């Protein structure tokens with residue numbers, strides 16, 4: 560069976576349910592070769608998005624059954640990165656522990672347990688107030704404004720190098736490097752800062768496990784400047800504007816490209832294979848392609864698979880423009 564809907568020199572997009580496609584012979588060929596699975600599965604939401612969501616125990620069972628399938632696809636030092644939002648109990652101002660149960664189902668899996676390498680938070684300051692009933696109407700909860708990102712692996716030391724994802728230095732740090740003099744001595748925290756501390760130029764500072772996905776105000780100094788502070792606003796998103804031109808309704812839950820880029824660069828090298836089993840508009844495959852990695856993507860919805868092609872048409876145009884301008 561060949562369900563390939565789109566193919567480039569570096570990757571293929573398969574149409575079908577992940578649980579079926581990953582046992583299809585086309586994808587089985589790649590078992591043990593995937594360096595990174597990067598995905599945001601359908602969320603366990605109460606107000607269901609257009610692409611549909613399971614809820615409660617049936618979601619948990621479905622999620623847990625993915626563990627052996629993912630484990631089989633990964634290289635021995637491969638990574639699994641999952642982005643999952645928070646969930647709320649239906650009709651109650653109470654958060655559901657379902658996302659955390661999903662995480663534990665992978666860590667405690669009886670046959671293919673994963674380890675939690677690190678947890679990340681993706682904060683979206685532009686997130687609309689929700690859940691609306693409790694935040695907007697009753698005013699008894701605050702805006703739920705972040706998603707959970709779990710970096711998992713089958714081993715304690717998956718391939719990873721934080722030197723590939725350095726944050727740009729702050730102005731203060733650049734000034735310090737220019738001066739080559741630091742206010743050394745004991746700090747109230749009882750850290751003793753040496754005379755030469757912090758004076759080496761390492762081309763950037765080490766990333767944090769916290770992403771600020773969007774600037775609240777373009778004129779404001781970014782609070783947590785980092786390389787992955789990705790303005791994902793409508794006006795700057797070429798994919799969205801092209802969808803508008805083509806009268807395509809864009810995927811409602813796209814992963815920010817900067818987030819995908821962070822994990823692709825951090826956890827893989829050029830030529831490695833990246834898989835997204837719930838690819839939607841294929842942010843993962845597109846990012847992998849731009850960064851010189853190979854990719855395989857799967858989604859159950861033909862409309863999303865179709866619209867993902869727009870990303871690559873834009874990329875082709877950019878490439879052609881670059882070649883023409885040489």
Ligand SMILES: C[S@@+](CC[C@H](N)C(=O)[O-])C[C@H]1O[C@@H](n2cnc3c(N)ncnc32)[C@H](O)[C@@H]1O
Nearest residue numbers: 576577601610813814837838839840842858859
């Ligand atoms: C949160 S969205 C992923 C969005 C994607 N990261 C992007 O940037 O566009 C989840 C996706 O999972 C897909 N989906 C839901 N159930 C699926 C299944 N059983 N197998 C494959 N895809 C599925 C939905 O169609 C949806 O596009």
